[in-house]
Amino acid sequence: MTQGRFVRNLIISLLLIPSMTFADNIDNSRKAEILSNLKQEISEQYIIEDSIPGILASLDSLSSTDFLVKLPDGNKFAEVINEKLKQFDRHFSLSWSNPNEISTKPRTESYWDRLDRKNSGFSKVEILEGNIGYIEFWGFDRVNVKSEQRVANVMSFISETDAIIFDLRNNGGGSPRMIQLLSGYLFNERTQLSSIYWRNSDETEEFWTSTDIRGKKRPTIPIYVLTSNDTFSAAEAFTYDLKSLKRATIVGETTGGGANPMRFVDFGDGFIAGIPYGRAINPITKTNWEWVGVTPDIETSREQALETAYISALNTLLNVSRNDSQKIEIKNKLKDLTAH
Known part of the structure; x- marks a missing residue:
């Protein structure tokens, strides 16, 4: 040849x-x-x-x-x-991930980059009939100047409502600092939410409600949190904290059961491991939701969670409202919701 x-x-x-x-x-x-x-x-x-x-x-x-x-x-x-x-x-x-692969695909966007690009995870904020605030968000962003302003905008929009529904059914978690910031709007006094024990340093870090709040606090109005099996990590922490402090009614499904924060370790050649190295500790229960998840106060399917919480909130407000026009509005909405 x-x-x-x-x-x-x-x-x-x-x-x-x-x-x-x-x-x-x-x-x-x-x-x-x-x-x-x-x-x-x-x-x-x-x-x-x-x-x-x-x-x-x-x-x-x-x-x-x-x-x-x-x-x-x-x-x-x-x-x-x-x-x-x-x-x-x-x-x-x-x-x-193949470190030697020349890919024509765009670089994969990180969770934090996606949160930063998409309004810190806040996808829907509205005022429902009966004067009930509704906030849907899919992640707990890192706290910085931009995300603080976004939270302030959200909470300002619903600042005159008589109840709030937080929808965490599709929330995969994120930063515990965002839990502190959001919770700061829901308590009048500085309140301990949780602690995390870090094994590598043998130290326990306490997490309290933020005192740096831009806007009006809502320490007494009814709070509802919607959950599903996909509610995970920091979203579970927010839910568990409010439930343990009897500050919210949890409606939906038992959450995913991930309580131990992790850190990433790079082994080279494209291999990266996530290893849980911290343990969440609630100051009231002295434990957390690892594996068992956060159980709802009102158990229902993820599909029915919003309507169930909405009806509960309307009935609560009907009993306490002194505004005749609001009562008529609430009764009409309850009639619509319960007609089917």
Whole structure:
């Protein structure tokens, strides 16, 4: 075969190779190293120390050569480990992205970037008939000048309502600082909401309602929080705090059950693990909602949660309102809602 024909055939052969890049395949020694590093990080950082032996034993069961051979690519390897870890704590994670892949896709937007771009998660704010404020938001943004102003705008819009419904049915959580800021509008006095014990520093950090409030406080009006099984993490903390302090009525489904905040650890080659290293502690219950979730005061489906809370709020206001026009408005709305 001539050299030119050999080169041409070689190029054709390379073009016929599947699109998977060589970096997609992680050799067994590297996978074993990642498992070993992951177990070490869990041993040193994971917050529920009594559970560590069981987690390590579970990961050991995945470390055999025969098993690793069945997971040749990084993505599948991470998926299997991720699924195993979440059996112990829903905040655990292991993800993989190909560091050598030249992608034509746009860079994946982070949760925080998305919150910043989309009004800090506030997707709907309105005043329902009967003078009830309704606030729907899907995340707890980091607290900064921009997000503080957005919260102030939201709370200003519903500042003259007689009750508030917070809709957290699609809220995946976020920053505990936002919990402090929002809760600051709902209490007259500075109030402790929770604490978090950090294992790495062996310190306990207390979280209190914010005193830096821009606008009117609403310390006495009825508060309702809508929940679903997708309500998670900081959204659960907000719900649990208000329920424990008897400041809100929770309506909907039991929440997801993720109470332990996590930190990310980069293992290189595109592997990043999320390891829970803190434990939320409520000052009243002395515990949290890990795995069990936050149980609602009024249990109903996520689809019926808003209507159920709305009817409850209307009935409450009907009993206390001194405004005849408002009472007529409430009665008419209750008639509409209960007619079907």
